[in-house]
Amino acid sequence: MKQYIRIEISQLVGIMLIFSTIGYLTGQIHLSLITAMAVYFAKHGYYLAKLASLIESEEHISPPYPPDIWGLIYKELARHRMRSRKRKRTLNRFASRFRKVATSIPDGLLMLNKPGRLEWANPAANQLLNISWPRDEGISITQLLHVEGLKEYLESPDYTKPLEFSSPVNKAIILSLRVTPFGSKKAQRLLVARNITELYNLNQTRRDFVSNVSHELRTPLTVISGFLENLSDNEMLEFQKRPFHLMLQQAERMNTIINDLLTLSRLEMGKAPSSEKPVYVPNLLYKIVDQAKALAEQKGGYDITVDVDEELCLVGEENELLSAFSNLIYNAIIHTPPMTKISISWRREGERACFSVIDTGPGIDQQAIPRLTERFYRVDKARSRQSGGTGLGLAIVKHIIGRHEGELRISSQPGMGSQFDCTFPGEMLLDKNQLQQQQEAS
Numbered sequence: 186m187k188q189y190i191r192i193e194i195s196q197l198v199g200i201m202l203i204f205s206t207i208g209y210l211t212g213q214i215h216l217s218l219i220t221a222m223a224v225y226f227a228k229h230g231y232y233l234a235k236l237a238s239l240i241e242s243e244e245h246i247s248p249p250y251p252p253d254i255w256g257l258i259y260k261e262l263a264r265h266r267m268r269s270r271k272r273k274r275t276l277n278r279f280a281s282r283f284r285k286v287a288t289s290i291p292d293g294l295l296m297l298n299k300p301g302r303l304e305w306a307n308p309a310a311n312q313l314l315n316i317s318w319p320r321d322e323g324i325s326i327t328q329l330l331h332v333e334g335l336k337e338y339l340e341s342p343d344y345t346k347p348l349e350f351s352s353p354v355n356k357a358i359i360l361s362l363r364v365t366p367f368g369s370k371k372a373q374r375l376l377v378a379r380n381i382t383e384l385y386n387l388n389q390t391r392r393d394f395v396s397n398v399s400h401e402l403r404t405p406l407t408v409i410s411g412f413l414e415n416l417s418d419n420e421m422l423e424f425q426k427r428p429f430h431l432m433l434q435q436a437e438r439m440n441t442i443i444n445d446l447l448t449l450s451r452l453e454m455g456k457a458p459s460s461e462k463p464v465y466v467p468n469l470l471y472k473i474v475d476q477a478k479a480l481a482e483q484k485g486g487y488d489i490t491v492d493v494d495e496e497l498c499l500v501g502e503e504n505e506l507l508s509a510f511s512n513l514i515y516n517a518i519i520h521t522p523p524m525t526k527i528s529i530s531w532r533r534e535g536e537r538a539c540f541s542v543i544d545t546g547p548g549i550d551q552q553a554i555p556r557l558t559e560r561f562y563r564v565d566k567a568r569s570r571q572s573g574g575t576g577l578g579l580a581i582v583k584h585i586i587g588r589h590e591g592e593l594r595i596s597s598q599p600g601m602g603s604q605f606d607c608t609f610p611g612e613m614l615l616d617k618n619q620l621q622q623q624q625e626a627s
């Protein structure tokens with residue numbers, strides 16, 4: 186930079202010297218100085234005009250560059266232009282690669298702008314959703330895709346669960362739609378529609394199979410249990426007593442498993458709870474705790490504390506909630522030794538409500554925690570069987586809480602106890618007054 190300023194100053198001094206000498210010799214000093222200034226400004230005018238035309242033409246700027254300050258400007262402009270050309274080439278290459286990838290992806294991709302209008306879609310979107318780009322560009326997604334619950338889903342802040350629906354192109358195709366916000370302030374959204382027909386049908390077959398088998402087993406089991414109960418009224422020889430007792434016990438166990446499997450199937454079939462009504466949760470909890478205390482006594486006594494917000498109620502299906510809450514409370518007694526401290530609470534947590542069961546029992550291994558809600562998963566199979574567990578309890582709890590828009594959180598550490606939290610969103614909550622008003626109205 187300094188070098189260019191030096192050249193610029195020496196050029197100016199040179200012009201002034203030459204013209205002042207000419208002025209001195211000709212006796213026209215003023216005219217010569219004015220001419221010197223005119224020459225100097227003419228040079229700048231020339232390079233300025235050239236710069237303007239270079240900027241306008243977007244041509245490649247190549248050496249030789251002027252030796253003065255203009256040389257520096259031209260050189261910098263040339264470098265900047267080269268860099269932006271390179272960046273443009275990279276961007277173009279990237280965009281074309283992205284287009285190729287997006288075209289070959291079997292999932293339907295839709296890009297929506299802030300107001301939810303289509304900006305771009307890949308060819309698979311046409312095959313799966315009958316949405317074609319650029320034909321449908323600028324049209325609102327809710328106009329393009331007539332799917333029940335789509336508008337509410339897109340407006341909701343939570344996209345963790347996908348939306349499943351039949352393809353408008355072919356009703357036999359089941360699609361799973363996921364939404365990912367992106368861009369500045371995450372105002373734009375990328376919608377990914379995946380064909381999950383195979384998985385869906387497989388799940389459906391599994392559900393039907395479990396439900397049918399459970400139903401089919403129920404009748405013979407009822408007959409067996411009935412006969413066993415009748416026989417138990419008769420006198421028995423000593424050697425017959427133990428096998429007979431075992432038969433009764435196992436029949437009862439099978440009955441519990443079948444009932445739990447049927448409950449799970451029923452929960453999986455329907456989407457929302459069958460009869461959503463205001464539920465006065467405090468009474469429900471007192472009822473469960475009273476019954477659980479009887480079991481706790483039988484097992485040798487537990488230190489059970491209950492902390493309930495008397496004003497806090499929930500909209501939901503009472504029997505389902507009773508089943509979920511009692512499963513968690515009974516688990517805390519069944520899977521912990523006598524004299525364990527068990528704290529049960531029902532309280533507000535900001536906008537949400539939370540039902541918690543905390544125990545100081547043996548706790549659960551970290552690796553086992555994510556698997557607890559799987560069907561038939563038990564940390565200690567033998568012990569759970571002994572205590573009459575089916576391994577289906579937490580799977581049922583998770584389903585019920587999910588159907589009430591809630592979330593089941595499990596935290597535990599071996600030797601430190603376990604905590605089971607069920608949180609429910611604000612929309613599902615009522616206070617006692619609202620509950621009374623609703624009950625009076627109905």
Ligand code: ADP
Pocket residue numbers: 512516517518520521544546547548549557562563564565569573574575576577578579580603
């Ligand atoms: P189960 O019928 O065996 O109780 P669940 O699905 O209710 O089946 O629970 C799954 C497993 O989780 C149980 O077998 C037990 O190993 C573990 N578990 C559940 N609750 C607790 C608890 N409070 N403390 C320790 N382990 C527990």
